[in-house]
Amino acid sequence: MFNIVIADDYDMVSSEAFKIMRSTVARDNPVLGLATGSSPVGLYKKMIADHNSNGTSYKNVVTFNLDEYIGIPRSHEQSYYTFMHENLFDNLDIPEASIHIPHGDAADMEAECGRYEEELKKVTIDLQILGIGTDGHIGFNEPGTPFESETHIMELEEQTRKDNARFFEDDIDEVPTHAITMGLASIMRAAKIIVIATGANKANAVYGMIKGPKSTDCPASILQDHPDVTVILDQEAAARIK
Numbered sequence: 001m002f003n004i005v006i007a008d009d010y011d012m013v014s015s016e017a018f019k020i021m022r023s024t025v026a027r028d029n030p031v032l033g034l035a036t037g038s039s040p041v042g043l044y045k046k047m048i049a050d051h052n053s054n055g056t057s058y059k060n061v062v063t064f065n066l067d068e069y070i071g072i073p074r075s076h077e078q079s080y081y082t083f084m085h086e087n088l089f090d091n092l093d094i095p096e097a098s099i100h101i102p103h104g105d106a107a108d109m110e111a112e113c114g115r116y117e118e119e120l121k122k123v124t125i126d127l128q129i130l131g132i133g134t135d136g137h138i139g140f141n142e143p144g145t146p147f148e149s150e151t152h153i154m155e156l157e158e159q160t161r162k163d164n165a166r167f168f169e170d171d172i173d174e175v176p177t178h179a180i181t182m183g184l185a186s187i188m189r190a191a192k193i194i195v196i197a198t199g200a201n202k203a204n205a206v207y208g209m210i211k212g213p214k215s216t217d218c219p220a221s222i223l224q225d226h227p228d229v230t231v232i233l234d235q236e237a238a239a240r241i242k
């Protein structure tokens, strides 16, 4: 079931997401599912500001990230490992041992998928943050991914690599071709989900997620079956559902 919040601008979108995050982090041993990309950065800034000014502690927080590129080391400036440390973890008091990010540079990637899914199954994610790709992907679950998928390796769509080329000096050839991602079934086990989407280029994907047929053509449409999803949009991303 979708609770839809339409805010005026990105800062208000981030504030709405932060309100939900703050109440989750206030619990005893919260487990967060985290995303990369531009969409959650405003939320992460608010978490850092709150930690700095109000002393909100992340000592008891455990995190699981959705996905990671395959074929670049963790030390690469565009790895999701680096992204998460720069944009969030390095600025909080979260213990490194509580941070889980799939390894995209494991010698045996199939084994890494199994290992990550096993770790995920030991917990329940209290709050999962999601962005959405312009093709309706969540995590890196591209169109066609089975709804019952668990952590797996995904070949990235050309559109996704084009969208992400901005992080690789606009050179699509530098964008990895594959990623490891939590599957759609892994994501659906979260108790609560927030989807953040802003900008006109997300309007079609947002429509497909909320109003479109439930189909693997739009992976995010699986969320129609989840009991607790808050979708936080700006006016542009909400254009087709209003």
Ligand code: GLP
Pocket: 035, 036, 037, 038, 039, 040, 066, 067, 130, 131, 132, 133, 134, 138, 139, 140, 160, 164
């Ligand atoms: C990326 C990530 C997703 C993210 C999406 C949207 O490829 N793998 O987790 O939600 O695409 O990214 P952005 O928020 O930058 O638009």
